[in-house]
Amino acid sequence: MTVNKTVDPESLKLFAKQTATLVENAMHQDLDQALIATDPLLRETLEHSLFNGGKRIRPLLVILSSRICGKTDNSSHLLAAAFEYLHVATLIHDDVIDGAKERRGVPSLVQSHGLAAAILTGDWLHARSMQLIGKIAGNRALEVFCHATTGMVDGEYLQIRHTGNPNTSEQQYFSVIARKTGGLIASACEIAGIFANASDEQIKALVAYGTNLGIAFQIVDDLLDYLGDQKSTGKKIGQDLVEGKMTLPLIRALANANTDEITLFKTLFSNPDQRAENLSLIKEIILKNDGFNSARATAEESIENAINALSLFTDQNENTSYAMLKGLALYVISRDK
Amino acid sequence: MTVNKTVDPESLKLFAKQTATLVENAMHQDLDQALIATDPLLRETLEHSLFNGGKRIRPLLVILSSRICGKTDNSSHLLAAAFEYLHVATLIHDDVIDGAKERRGVPSLVQSHGLAAAILTGDWLHARSMQLIGKIAGNRALEVFCHATTGMVDGEYLQIRHTGNPNTSEQQYFSVIARKTGGLIASACEIAGIFANASDEQIKALVAYGTNLGIAFQIVDDLLDYLGDQKSTGKKIGQDLVEGKMTLPLIRALANANTDEITLFKTLFSNPDQRAENLSLIKEIILKNDGFNSARATAEESIENAINALSLFTDQNENTSYAMLKGLALYVISRDK
Numbered sequence: 001m002t003v004n005k006t007v008d009p010e011s012l013k014l015f016a017k018q019t020a021t022l023v024e025n026a027m028h029q030d031l032d033q034a035l036i037a038t039d040p041l042l043r044e045t046l047e048h049s050l051f052n053g054g055k056r057i058r059p060l061l062v063i064l065s066s067r068i069c070g071k072t073d074n075s076s077h078l079l080a081a082a083f084e085y086l087h088v089a090t091l092i093h094d095d096v097i098d099g100a101k102e103r104r105g106v107p108s109l110v111q112s113h114g115l116a117a118a119i120l121t122g123d124w125l126h127a128r129s130m131q132l133i134g135k136i137a138g139n140r141a142l143e144v145f146c147h148a149t150t151g152m153v154d155g156e157y158l159q160i161r162h163t164g165n166p167n168t169s170e171q172q173y174f175s176v177i178a179r180k181t182g183g184l185i186a187s188a189c190e191i192a193g194i195f196a197n198a199s200d201e202q203i204k205a206l207v208a209y210g211t212n213l214g215i216a217f218q219i220v221d222d223l224l225d226y227l228g229d230q231k232s233t234g235k236k237i238g239q240d241l242v243e244g245k246m247t248l249p250l251i252r253a254l255a256n257a258n259t260d261e262i263t264l265f266k267t268l269f270s271n272p273d274q275r276a277e278n279l280s281l282i283k284e285i286i287l288k289n290d291g292f293n294s295a296r297a298t299a300e301e302s303i304e305n306a307i308n309a310l311s312l313f314t315d316q317n318e319n320t321s322y323a324m325l326k327g328l329a330l331y332v333i334s335r336d337k
Numbered sequence: 338m339t340v341n342k343t344v345d346p347e348s349l350k351l352f353a354k355q356t357a358t359l360v361e362n363a364m365h366q367d368l369d370q371a372l373i374a375t376d377p378l379l380r381e382t383l384e385h386s387l388f389n390g391g392k393r394i395r396p397l398l399v400i401l402s403s404r405i406c407g408k409t410d411n412s413s414h415l416l417a418a419a420f421e422y423l424h425v426a427t428l429i430h431d432d433v434i435d436g437a438k439e440r441r442g443v444p445s446l447v448q449s450h451g452l453a454a455a456i457l458t459g460d461w462l463h464a465r466s467m468q469l470i471g472k473i474a475g476n477r478a479l480e481v482f483c484h485a486t487t488g489m490v491d492g493e494y495l496q497i498r499h500t501g502n503p504n505t506s507e508q509q510y511f512s513v514i515a516r517k518t519g520g521l522i523a524s525a526c527e528i529a530g531i532f533a534n535a536s537d538e539q540i541k542a543l544v545a546y547g548t549n550l551g552i553a554f555q556i557v558d559d560l561l562d563y564l565g566d567q568k569s570t571g572k573k574i575g576q577d578l579v580e581g582k583m584t585l586p587l588i589r590a591l592a593n594a595n596t597d598e599i600t601l602f603k604t605l606f607s608n609p610d611q612r613a614e615n616l617s618l619i620k621e622i623i624l625k626n627d628g629f630n631s632a633r634a635t636a637e638e639s640i641e642n643a644i645n646a647l648s649l650f651t652d653q654n655e656n657t658s659y660a661m662l663k664g665l666a667l668y669v670i671s672r673d674k
Contacts, residue, residue, distance in 0.1 A: 039495050097457075116434040116497060119430050119456065120490045120494060124486075128487055131483030131487075134471045134483075138476070142467070142479070143472065146471075150468075153460050157375070157378050157454075
């Protein structure tokens with residue numbers, strides 16, 4: 001009898017949904033405790049931002065990573081919630097910086113409630129997330145969490161530095177995404193391991209899984225920016241390009257492109273209006289120079305590395321946490337939203 | 338021989354200056370450690386915001402409060418730095434919210450480096466401060482610190498709610514300042530006590546000292562907004578009024594004013610331009626109705642309460658931490674900047 005080591009997608013989806021509900025319950029309970037005698041507008045802005053159909057991938061990673069190390073404690077739901085808090089805080093502040101009008105198909109907080117509310121609600125979530133991490137998982141976890149947070153800020157700074165620069169290198173791209181996306185995802189896995197009193201070896205494996213998953217997650221995001229369907233992603237196609245972000249498909253394509261194509265691209269890329277108007281033409285240059293395939297191959301390789309990192313967890317049967325984490329990695333590479 | 342229980346102001350000033358230097362050294366060392374391989378602009382924005390002549394009152398409170406409980410450990414300087422980090426993070430984000438062009442006589446960060454830098458640098462300081470508090474003073478301290486932080490956010494929300502409302506009550510005013518200013522100052526004293534392994538009684542005394550000091554500090558700020566000298570304070574006179582903030586001198590004056598004065602005030606207060614144009618007239622209404630004296634009396638009472646709270650610390654001779662904390666309280670009430 002062969003063992004199916006991957007959970008079937010429907011079971012994973014069901015588990016993810018159940019987990020999301022438990023984590024959302026933990027968030028509601030936590031807000032009820034934290035928001036006694038506070039301004040009602042604070043609750044309104046928190047609920048607007050927290051309960052609008054997020055994928056809850058970071059919380060799911062926390063739950064699965066602590067379970068794979070043998071910890072099924074109920075407080076893991078609140079620990080998981082802390083990651084969603086920080087993630088949402090980042091999104092709220094990002095939307096202020098980018099002047100984004102929408103988030104997940106509804107008005108962004110800065111759009112619906114203004115600048116002050118967006119900055120303050122982000123700050124509130126920031127502080128609350130750190131309080132929960134320290135309380136539930138201790139100081140070592142807090143160090144990891146805060147390091148991931150300051151790293152995200154640094155990643156944003158690096159991204160701003162490279163924005164609009166058509167010569168952005170692959171190394172610069174990976175520096176940014178490791179900090180902006182990879183750090184928090186890896187820290188979710190690492191902190192869950194710390195919370196579960198896992199061995200150093202197990203924690204190292206979880207960090208490797210999370211780091212690779214984070215890289216793949218971001219590359220897929222970058223691909224969806226060009227190839228996605230707005231109805232699924234909820235994001236306008238070509239947004240990264242219009243903002244002047246040099247993502248992997250583009251960097252890979254330019255490495256293959258001929259001089260004429262590079263010259264043409266640099267002209268088209270030189271200002272936001274031209275970038276918006278010439279999305280199709282730039283997509284063609286990427287396609288012709290294998291940028292999409294090459295980026296996807298790298299994402300697939302990262303997913304393979306992520307899954308291989310978990311090999312030391314020996315209980316790999318269907319419906320184990322191992323199978324779920326593997327299934328989650330396979331979802332990340334195949335997702336269309 | 339009578340014992341002079343208050344430090345002489347020059348000795349306090351010297352101690353405060355020496356402490357500020359030690360805390361600034363701790364900040365520089367911490368940044369050197371934290372900013373390895375990060376974007377150079379992040380360091381630039383942090384230095385712009387952190388080293389521009391702040392009074393360093395919160396760090397001084399941390400040092401004195403831990404010393405009064407018998408702890409003279411060197412790590413208290415880094416603990417103190419964490420409070421300056423959080424304070425500066427708050428100022429940076431406040432300046433974004435208020436669209437403030439200046440801070441301490443130099444361009445505010447949002448003015449000099451833009452919106453993204455101001456939001457991100459505030460976030461960085463936020464996360465770093467919490468990491469340091471957890472690491473140096475442990476989880477109980479982190480709880481207090483995060484609670485003070487979420488409280489400041491709530492205080493901002495309340496303030497926004499009351500802004501422009503001429504009927505703001507004294508109770509509403511005190512709710513705002515307890516959260517916006519008092520919370521962080523009280524938490525500096527409390528966390529220093531926790532760090533020093535002080536008894537519950539000692540910590541309670543420090544919290545009472547800090548809470549009262551914070552109230553007095555804010556009332557004096559409110560008085561300086563009307564009565565200060567821009568050359569000393571570095572702030573434009575009447576700024577709070579122009580922004581529509583109902584502070585204690587005004588609230589107290591309206592409680593004494595006759596119907597004609599109240600009607601006149603409400604008309605003048607109804608929009609920012611009128612508030613700016615009629616600063617002198619509004620000042621007259623406050624003066625005539627004893628608003629400044631009444632607010633100052635409350636600040637003085639708070640300072641008395643703050644000093645009385647420290648009575649359980651029995652080593653009260655000149656140049657002890659007791660005498661310094663008392664001297665600091667007397668400075669707060671007499672300061673002109």
